[in-house]
Amino acid sequence: MRAGALDPYELLGVDRDADDAAIKKAYRSLARQYHPDVNPDPEAQERFKEISHAYEILSDPQKRAAFDRGGDPFSGVGSGGFGAGFSFTDIMDAFFGGQAGGAAGGRGPRPRVRRGQDALIRVEISLAEAAFGVNREIKVDTAVLCETCSGSGAAPGSRPVACETCRGAGEVAHVQRSFLGEIRTLRPCAACRGFGTIIPEPCRDCGGEGRVRSRRSLTVKIPAGVDNGTRVQLSGQGEVGPGGGPAGDLYVELQVARHPVFTRQGNDLHCTVTVPMTAAALGTVLTLPTLEADLVSETSSPDMVTSFDLEVRPGTQSGTDQAIKGYGVPGLRGGRGDVVVTVLVETPTGLDAEQETLLNQLADLRGEQHPSGQLRASSKGFFGRLRDAFDH
Known part of the structure; x- marks a missing residue:
């Protein structure tokens, strides 16, 4: 560590053999106490810079090892004092208790394979069918698995490759300077849209989606006793998800037609x-x-x-x-x-x-x-007649 600098272990109040979890826990506690947004005292701001500087050293295995050997943890890494390469996500982590991204563990690439959405179709049935049940054949127009690529989205004989821009991470770092130093945030990679992979040869039938729209027939069993607005659930018969992901559910909403007698x-x-x-x-x-x-x-x-x-x-x-x-x-x-x-x-x-x-x-x-004739006095006003109407 630089001459005159404070010991990072003492600043964070941890032992020299403390593991990463103990170091992060100590930093979170101190950051919530001394962050300028919480504590406007100028001394608190200086204290926050010191503990952030200490955390930057102890959270990086190479910098920590250099300090433990008595060397300068920032030698060869870059200069600029507090905040050189410090991740804004670590500060957010201190306040919200999770990993918002960054070197310590980001969100990573988002999956191409995701569950499909549920679908809804309305079907009219007769009063007798609602009362006694019926098996009804319906036509549905939903996304189904692309048979050409089996859901991969890649043309036959090809496959997705790692994105060169984000090197498969699905995220890229954006750095800007502030009073805290360099603040690094992670954003989805624009080149691969956050997937971490690119499909160089998309399937011609589905355009790389892994699914296509198709009209198909289904038989729905409508139980006896259903009423107008009842929904019958058909599990796994909804939209197939992106990348050939599992299908959502299909809901059949029943509309009961007016009966001429009942x-x-x-x-x-x-x-x-x-x-x-x-x-x-x-x-x-x-x-x-x-x-x-x-x-x-x-x-x-x-x-x-x-x-x-x-x-x-x-x-x-x-x-x-x-x-x-x-x-x-x-x-x-x-x-x-x-x-x-x-x-x-x-x-x-x-x-x-x-x-x-x-x-x-x-x-x-x-x-x-x-x-x-038999006249009977109508002694009831409006509310009395209204009550009689409900009673009958």
């Missing part, structure tokens, strides 16, 4: 049936289709239930709901919802003379020729 609420199916006034008064039995009826084909199971009976009880009022248990949508975790049928009573119009006479006779028998 609307879905959770696992229940709702529908409306209109009956004549006489049927509502006297009662009747209606045969209505199930959702399974949409799936009837030559290959359908003979045990498939395609209809159910709805008993309209005598005196049924318009707007009455009747639930038929177990004919709704199967749940993803088992069980099955109901079919809820709303009965609307149709008032006859366009009566002929005989029909009008019969209704008049019925009205006479029931004392309904001059009905007074």
Whole structure:
């Protein structure tokens, strides 16, 4: 070390046989204490220069060995006092506790082979297919492995070579002077884009990417009970990554088409049936289709239930709901919802003379020729009506 200079071991407070980890730990602690951005005291700035100078010696095996032999650690290395060749990344390392690059261990070249992105495709299905499940063939347009180069990106018979600019490191050093001396930062190599290698003869089919776009067919199994917006994941069926890297996942988002009869609420199916006034008064039995009826084909199971009976009880009022248990949508975790049928009573119009006479006779028998009506006070304001709407 130069004459009059302080002992670097004493400056950092470490033993002479301290290893690299202990030296770096001591420097980090002192740098956080004396860095000018933290401690504006002029003495602290001078102290920071001294400990940085000491660290520069002890972190470099050649300089440390020269000092231990009693020689000048900077002999033949260059002059300029503190900071000659000192890496800015060591200072950043002291504050953020990691290696930001530099001689002590940089990021290195970034890999050409990386995982591909996930892909999303939307598929429309019918309500019956959503309820009972279906195997659907889909067409997808994604990046796939280039078969010509098997993902390497190089033309057949060639291979990537080390970049001459960064010598395979993927990074190049940029040096600038500051009050700290020479600050060295690492940036991705522009010649190889940080890969550390260059492909002199790119594959003609993929242009060096290791992947090409292709349209292909897939079969997706849609489970029973899915709903609008449900996503089915197909692992490894997404985009192949750069350099032929592993493929991402494919997500199939389901759009359920509107049904002409049923609307879905959770696992229940709702529908409306209109009956004549006489049927509502006297009662009747209606045969209505199930959702399974949409799936009837030559290959359908003979045990498939395609209809159910709805008993309209005598005196049924318009707007009455009747639930038929177990004919709704199967749940993803088992069980099955109901079919809820709303009965609307149709008032006859366009009566002929005989029909009008019969209704008049019925009205006479029931004392309904001059009905007074049944008025009920509507005591609820806006919020009361809103609450009733939610209750129903």
